[in-house]
Amino acid sequence: MELKWNAVEKRVSAMIAQGRFLSEDDRAALPQYEKHQLARNIHTFFENVPQEQPHPYPFGFDYWDAVKLIEPQLDDPARVEEIYQMMVPVWEATPQDDRMYKWRQTAFENLSAFRQGTFTLFAEHKEPAAPAMPPEKAYDLGYGHLGNGLTVWNRLEEEHGDYKTVAHIAPDRTVQFYDEEMPQTVRDQIQHIADTSEMTVSATQDAPVFHTPPKVQEPPQKEEAADPYSKLAAQVLYFIGEFDGSRMGYGDTDAQAVETIAEQLHDPARREEIRRLLQSFLDHADPEEEIAADITLCIEEMEELPPALTPEQAQREEIAGYLEEAGFVASEELIADGIAEYQAHGGEGSNREIAGFIEREFLTEEPDTELLEKAKDLINEFCEDEYNEPADFSDLGNVGLAYTTITDEKIPIQVNADLVNFRIERYLNGEFLERRQYKSLEELIQNELEELVFDNLMAHPAKNMQLTQPPSVP
Structure with a gap:
């Protein structure tokens, strides 16, 4: 006998509801299984939702990494409510002819039922759960200087006939919270004021409230889209x-x-x-x-994937990326000419080495002789003082400055000066790590070579770095 899936599903659901299908262990595992399926629903709901909209996982996350991140969030009623609030505007903006409509509808209805404690994948009756937590207390914050830093109060709550004090920001910008029920979002708001405010004592007294300078606010970094x-x-x-x-x-x-x-x-x-x-x-x-x-x-x-690149196109694109890192923009024609010239000279190196060749031969001017000699003198003086031997200028694009190892595995770090392209480069275990790029040899001299200090060149958080030998080109 053959049964359609819908009929099988109804039969299995009925047996589960009657306690005739699952073992005790299976039944105990059922809530977690349902959360797992709900997490998959939620991920599908957020497919194609723009990065600007809040997501319950980092934008661009791998499918299963995202599901694994969503699932434990369903154990926290407050977080479930936050995810629900993320979904509401997306669901309201999804038209019925959108290809995502049916799947978003399923996910939204399932999470709505989960909030109420009635969600189930099977024909099992569940009573709505009692609210897991009381509504959050409302806050309308006020700030005032009362002689010592900033006092923070909640205008929506009174104590002893006055607004209730909920926190205090000391003159050194440290924060003490008095309200244990305060949500993290409100704490973050107060902390932001503590970190950034340049408030004065009053409108007529321009003395600062804080004696510690405000923290520099780093601009938010845009998340890179996943490959x-x-x-x-x-x-x-x-x-x-x-x-x-x-x-x-x-x-x-x-x-x-x-x-x-x-x-x-x-x-x-x-x-x-x-x-x-x-x-x-x-x-x-x-x-x-x-x-x-x-x-x-x-x-x-x-x-929707872009057309595949030919090997030649992929090579030119990679070389263009290396040139862009170095501060150069080169046309495809120039890069193609550079590759041909490199190969004509018998070059067989990597794409990064080809990019370096194009920089030297096509994109950079010959350095000023007087400045070049000054740069070499500064490097040579540093090497003789630090290592008791002269610098090696056989390759002006790769002059060794410093070398050390880190960790018990003795992983090498090498620092080089590129006098052709005006930069300092660091390598970790032979692999390119980072560079400091300058617009001219004069800038390189002023910002780096006139103040060469071994510790500054290595500047690494590892504690067990030790000089092991004079610098060498990796």
């Missing part, structure tokens, strides 16, 4: 595991498999093979199941 190929590769691997139970020869580990699939997604022919594989999974999936929606979205995102 779409790796993100999709991780999803494809998950679907393969769900339907095939293996990695299908893509690699011995999940990391290797993701890397292999990501590489194949760059190839149009292999990408089409993967798309057909996902379509076969979709054809065998129940349309009502969450995984069907996930596969559909994955296929759509694969179709």
